[in-house]
Amino acid sequence: MPFDPSALTLEMLVAALGLGILVLGLIVPKGSRHGLGWLTLFGLLGILGVAVSMWGDSRELIGGMYLVDNYALFWKITFLLAAALVVLGSMRYVDDMGSQAEYYSMTVFAALGMMVMASAGDFITLYLGLELMTIAFIILVCFRKTDAKSVEAGMKYVLLAGMSSAVLLYGMSLLYGLTGSVIMLNVSQVIAVQPLTPALILAVVLLIAGLGFKISAVPFHMWSPDVYEGAPTPVTSFLAMGSKAASFAVLLRLFVTGLPGIWANWTMVVAILAAVTMIVGNLVAIPQTNVKRLLAYSSIAQAGYIMVGLITASEAGIKGVMFYAFLYVFATVGAFTVAGYFYSVTGSDELKDYAGLSQRSPLMAAVMLVALLSMAGIPPLAGFVGKFYLFKTIVDGYLWLAFIGLIMSMVSVYYYLRVALVMYRDEPLDPTPIKLPSPVAVTLILAMVVTMVVGIYPGPLSEVVNSAAHSFFLH
Amino acid sequence: MSDWAGVFIFFAVAIVFGAGGIVTSFLIHPRRNNPVKLEEYECGLPTQGPTWVQFRTSYFLYALLFVIFDVETIYLYPWAVKFQSLGLFAFIEMIIFIFILIVGLWYAWKEGALEWK
Numbered sequence: 001m002p003f004d005p006s007a008l009t010l011e012m013l014v015a016a017l018g019l020g021i022l023v024l025g026l027i028v029p030k031g032s033r034h035g036l037g038w039l040t041l042f043g044l045l046g047i048l049g050v051a052v053s054m055w056g057d058s059r060e061l062i063g064g065m066y067l068v069d070n071y072a073l074f075w076k077i078t079f080l081l082a083a084a085l086v087v088l089g090s091m092r093y094v095d096d097m098g099s100q101a102e103y104y105s106m107t108v109f110a111a112l113g114m115m116v117m118a119s120a121g122d123f124i125t126l127y128l129g130l131e132l133m134t135i136a137f138i139i140l141v142c143f144r145k146t147d148a149k150s151v152e153a154g155m156k157y158v159l160l161a162g163m164s165s166a167v168l169l170y171g172m173s174l175l176y177g178l179t180g181s182v183i184m185l186n187v188s189q190v191i192a193v194q195p196l197t198p199a200l201i202l203a204v205v206l207l208i209a210g211l212g213f214k215i216s217a218v219p220f221h222m223w224s225p226d227v228y229e230g231a232p233t234p235v236t237s238f239l240a241m242g243s244k245a246a247s248f249a250v251l252l253r254l255f256v257t258g259l260p261g262i263w264a265n266w267t268m269v270v271a272i273l274a275a276v277t278m279i280v281g282n283l284v285a286i287p288q289t290n291v292k293r294l295l296a297y298s299s300i301a302q303a304g305y306i307m308v309g310l311i312t313a314s315e316a317g318i319k320g321v322m323f324y325a326f327l328y329v330f331a332t333v334g335a336f337t338v339a340g341y342f343y344s345v346t347g348s349d350e351l352k353d354y355a356g357l358s359q360r361s362p363l364m365a366a367v368m369l370v371a372l373l374s375m376a377g378i379p380p381l382a383g384f385v386g387k388f389y390l391f392k393t394i395v396d397g398y399l400w401l402a403f404i405g406l407i408m409s410m411v412s413v414y415y416y417l418r419v420a421l422v423m424y425r426d427e428p429l430d431p432t433p434i435k436l437p438s439p440v441a442v443t444l445i446l447a448m449v450v451t452m453v454v455g456i457y458p459g460p461l462s463e464v465v466n467s468a469a470h471s472f473f474l475h
Numbered sequence: 476m477s478d479w480a481g482v483f484i485f486f487a488v489a490i491v492f493g494a495g496g497i498v499t500s501f502l503i504h505p506r507r508n509n510p511v512k513l514e515e516y517e518c519g520l521p522t523q524g525p526t527w528v529q530f531r532t533s534y535f536l537y538a539l540l541f542v543i544f545d546v547e548t549i550y551l552y553p554w555a556v557k558f559q560s561l562g563l564f565a566f567i568e569m570i571i572f573i574f575i576l577i578v579g580l581w582y583a584w585k586e587g588a589l590e591w592k
Contacts, residue, residue, distance in 0.1 A: 026582060
């Protein structure tokens, strides 16, 4: 099949946008770089439009190295939306921080890495996308160069991301050695007729460990609270949802497309990992007093819920993962944009400083509440529907895991509502109202509205996700 | 005796020769210590003043910039060797690749990475 560049339209557009912003940042004088944020936002929205118009396109490039299908496209739309929301919500924050051009172009490049990951059909492409995303995130994490915490977070992220990449690569190289191919579709054919050798087991363990780091599944989670706390808040939100969603996209491709025969033997391992991740994430979140740290542990727990969808590896499971990841983007953007703007105004991430936020800024408090309750899975918010789709798939066979998920969701309500209590019950120490600039307000309202609407009326999104999950098995 | 016995004997003799010297000297050497003799053996002079100093990172920036051209060469070389058979498409691809690298260099230049202050 001849190479058709038009299948890569989205990636090329995003790369051009990232480069263009970097170049514009060089040309435009320092004082007037404020417009770069808007340019990035409209660029991303334009590409999002192109992405939506490409729905239904299904191709394999270069013998299966790059897979273009609805599954990949759904993830790409999710990443573009996430990047656009992060940019919209962080304009004020970035103007305070300086270096707008670098910030926006790195955000765009991180999104590009995620998009490549979603389409990757072989290990090399997968790794390229992963590294592009990771390197962009490393730069973003230590963006507040003068803040020791941010630099420390960046350092930790470099070291641990490097280590996890090494582990992942080793697993991939073992698989290549065993099968003689790096293309997942070919690997699955070779694996299907091979017995389960110790080397193969080692390869799968290494792959799970390497990607487990990226989704911050326990026991590979130790980096995330520190990095999430130290990174600039908009970056944290992008890291929490984007990087995680992309890694889930890759996990599904790798194990369901690449190693389908083996996957059946590994569901117990994944089930246990998911259970441990939910338990540890939720229990450790309880005593946290820093809002960003609390959200970091909650995001570990969320990874545990999403992992549930990997267990059945059926169309329903994949649908659950995609649905939940999509909702999680909005809930995360809502919660972290509140935290980020609150930090811009007060310079604090501590929970006690959130006292009386409902009186100072009713919108911020409301969005925080809706986002947290959605993460807890309280109906009628979107998180409930997402959890329903996820746990529905494992009721036969893994009922115990569904119970753990249920109990841990109840535990999570406790610490989520503690935040709500501080915001709504306590009297503010400093009662001056917080004025929201319009981009932040728009981000918050969008996050809240989507979380509520999808919760009440999940039909349309569910159908889109169904079609995307269906295309996954067509290759 | 197999052919490998020679190797084994060689190693055994080597170990005895090396360890023997140390053990013998440990057994028979005179024990007259003084402070200078008991100092830890280290190369170089004792340090003067605080050792936690900051290093210039300019070297590092230069090294990074070097990598740009390093990577460029890695890709340019096979491309140049196969240029005849690759055709126009590969030529345009390479132009784009070099363009991206040049943007990187331009960025570094503009941000002052090439200036030695």
